[in-house]
Amino acid sequence: xxxxxxxxxxxxxxxxxxxxxxxxxxPELTQVFKNPNLPTALDLREQFSTPSAVASAPLTAxxxxxxxxxxxxxxxxxxxxxxxxxIGTKEPGRLRxxxxxxxxxxxxxxxxxxxxxxxxxxxxxxxxxxxxxxHRDRRSLEPCEPESKTGPGxxxxxALLRWREDPFR
Numbered sequence: 001x002x003x004x005x006x007x008x009x010x011x012x013x014x015x016x017x018x019x020x021x022x023x024x025x026x027p028e029l030t031q032v033f034k035n036p037n038l039p040t041a042l043d044l045r046e047q048f049s050t051p052s053a054v055a056s057a058p059l060t061a062x063x064x065x066x067x068x069x070x071x072x073x074x075x076x077x078x079x080x081x082x083x084x085x086x087i088g089t090k091e092p093g094r095l096r097x098x099x100x101x102x103x104x105x106x107x108x109x110x111x112x113x114x115x116x117x118x119x120x121x122x123x124x125x126x127x128x129x130x131x132x133x134x135h136r137d138r139r140s141l142e143p144c145e146p147e148s149k150t151g152p153g154x155x156x157x158x159a160l161l162r163w164r165e166d167p168f169r
Contacts (some may be wrong), residue, residue: 026051049099051086057085072077
């Protein structure tokens with residue numbers, strides 16, 4: 001429980017720093033993305049770290065960043081217009097420092113979030129089951145006679161079925 005609290009606290013600190021960087025670097029971003037720390041916004045900030053990069057990027061490159069239909073075409077065009085007239089910092093030294101810090105914070109935040117999900121929502125067994133069932137279908141089940149409920153060769157389910165050996169292994 002304590003580890004979960006620490007992970008949430010660390011993620012919150014990273015999000016707060018990322019928000020303050022966004023406010024200094026590209027404050028107009030929040031006119032399109034209400035939360036500048038959502039996955040799509042972070043992807044955009046990672047690939048196009050400054051307003052000038054967003055303004056000069058072709059629309060096709062911006063489309064590749066979006067998830068499904070967000071942001072829309074109109075919002076992407078608006079984002080480019082906002083980036084072209086951004087009031088964010090323009091000092092080259094400060095820009096370099098902010099973009100470096102932003103990229104590192106995004107990576108740290110993703111690592112923390114992946115760790116949190118891995119610890120508290122274990123996907124490991126789910127992934128194993130998905131791999132196991134991916135190439136199998138009903139034809140790969142065969143009836144079996146239970147020697148015991150858990151004994152070797154016995155069935156492990158109440159339907160008295162077991163998986164056939166995969167001939168391609």
